[in-house]
Amino acid sequence: MRDAESGFRLNEASLVKQAFAEQLKLLSLSFPALLLVGFIVLAPIAWLSWLSFVDADGFTLANYERLLNPSYGLTLSTTFQLAFLVTAICVLLGYPLAYIAAQLSAGAARIMLLCVLFPFWTSLLVRTYAWLVLLQKRGQINTWLQDWGFTDAPLRLVYNFTGTAIGMVHIMLPFMILPLYAAMKSIDENYMRAAANLGASPTQAFWQIHVPLSLPGLGAGVMVVFVLSLGFYVTPDLLGGGRVMMWSMQIERSLSVYSDWGAASALGVVLLVITLAMLWLFSRLTGVVGAAAGGK
Numbered sequence: 365m366r367d368a369e370s371g372f373r374l375n376e377a378s379l380v381k382q383a384f385a386e387q388l389k390l391l392s393l394s395f396p397a398l399l400l401v402g403f404i405v406l407a408p409i410a411w412l413s414w415l416s417f418v419d420a421d422g423f424t425l426a427n428y429e430r431l432l433n434p435s436y437g438l439t440l441s442t443t444f445q446l447a448f449l450v451t452a453i454c455v456l457l458g459y460p461l462a463y464i465a466a467q468l469s470a471g472a473a474r475i476m477l478l479c480v481l482f483p484f485w486t487s488l489l490v491r492t493y494a495w496l497v498l499l500q501k502r503g504q505i506n507t508w509l510q511d512w513g514f515t516d517a518p519l520r521l522v523y524n525f526t527g528t529a530i531g532m533v534h535i536m537l538p539f540m541i542l543p544l545y546a547a548m549k550s551i552d553e554n555y556m557r558a559a560a561n562l563g564a565s566p567t568q569a570f571w572q573i574h575v576p577l578s579l580p581g582l583g584a585g586v587m588v589v590f591v592l593s594l595g596f597y598v599t600p601d602l603l604g605g606g607r608v609m610m611w612s613m614q615i616e617r618s619l620s621v622y623s624d625w626g627a628a629s630a631l632g633v634v635l636l637v638i639t640l641a642m643l644w645l646f647s648r649l650t651g652v653v654g655a656a657a658g659g660k
Contacts, residue, residue, distance in 0.1 A: 409636070412629040412632055412633060413629070413633050415625050415626055415629040416428070416626055416629035416630040416632075416633050418626070419626055424626075426626075427626040427627050427629065427630035428630050428634070430627065430630075431630060431631070431634060436614070436631075438609075439609045439610060439611055439613075439614050440611060440635075440638075442525075442608060442609060442610060443594060443610045443611045443612075443635075444594070446525070446528060446529060446532070446593065446600070446608070446610065447590050447593035447594045448590075449529055450529055450532045450533050450536055450589065450593045451536075451586055451589045451590045451593060453529070453533045454533060454536050454537050454539075454540040454585070454589050455540065455582070455585070455586065457533070457537060457540075458537055458540035458541045458544055458585060459540075459544060459582070461476075461480070461541055462540075462541045462544035462545040462548055462581075463544075463548060463574075464476070465477060465480075465541070465545050465548075466545055466548035466549050466551075473545075477541075477542075477545065480537075480538050480541050480542070481538060483534070483535070483538065484538065488535065488598055488599075489598060491531075491534065491535065492531055492535075492598055492599045492602050492603060493602065495522075495527070495530065495531045495534065495603060496522060496602060496603060499521040499522040499527050499530065499603070500521075500522050501518040501520075502518070503521075503522075505521060506518040506519055506521065522603055522605070523603070523604065523605030523606075523607055524604070524605070524607055524608065525604075525607075525608055527603040527604070528599065528600045528603045528604045528608045530603075531599045531602075531603045532593060532596060532599050532600070535599060536589045536592060536593060539585065539588045539589050539592065540585040540586075540588075540589050541585075542585075543581045543582075543584040543585045543588070544578065544581040544582060544585050545581070546581055547577075547578045547579075547580050547581025547582070547584075548574075548578050548581065551574060551577045551578065555573050555574075555577070556569050556573055556574065559572070559573050583646070583647075586646070587643060587646065590642070590646075591639060591643070594611075594612075594635065594639055595612050595635075596610065596612060597610070597612040597613060597616065600612075600613065601613055611631055611635050614631055615628045615631045615632055618631065
């Protein structure tokens with residue numbers, strides 16, 4: 365009996381060593397890619413972090429102390445308000461569109477996804493200027509609203525928070541639809557049929573079966589849209605008209621106007637840290653939600 369147990373332990377130890385050797389071999393194969401990622405991504409972040417703590421006299425915290433100015437807090441608040449708003453609108457618009465595309469036939473779904481991807485064929489700058497033309501006081505949207513009797517005077521749809529949000533939603537919406545569609549297409553239709561056979565109504569089957577199974581795609585879309593919205597520059601700069609100031613624009617102003625690399629680096633580092641903290645919090649919350657849904 366003891367010989368059998370010792371033999372089992374030796375086999376287990378041998379399997380562990382083999383697994384470790386295989387993982388080490390795979391890691392060695394991916395080392396060039398990891399080195400490239402470290403050089404392209406991590407090295408610039410480390411360099412910017414170092415610049416934020418130094419000036420002509422050496423080590424300093426002045427670049428971070430100036431961030432306590434209320435103006436920086438206002439721009440940070442505007443940045444996150446806009447990112448949350450754009451993400452929420454993309455969820456409200458993207459989820460139904462992705463659901464419809466997932467229920468269509470293969471040919472119809474391809475046509476719908478082609479329409480979703482069509483804006484990518486046009487430059488971001490061109491799309492932003494197009495919204496600038498459409499949303500201005502004498503633009504097509506205000507003209508239609510007045511002709512149809514919805515408004516008596518032109519609405520302020522541009523050079524403000526509203527116009528910036530409209531332009532960003534148009535650009536970010538495909539990033540929400542694509543991961544949602546991929547997640548929904550992977551859901552087995554037999555789950556919905558089984559729920560119907562067990563007496564669930566279509567609404568109950570949708571909320572209790574389809575929605576929980578599509579949460580991975582929803583989470584991926586939310587993270588992509590939210591992170592991209594935090595660092596957006598072109599659309600807020602043009603459609604905001606200088607009235608909507610985000611931290612990306614604050615960074616650009618620190619470099620172009622003041623040539624202050626330390627202040628710009630501090631802004632970038634703080635925004636990166638806050639973004640990573642938000643992503644970590646989101647992953648923890650979605651994990652709790654997923655566990656709760658699975659428990660039910």
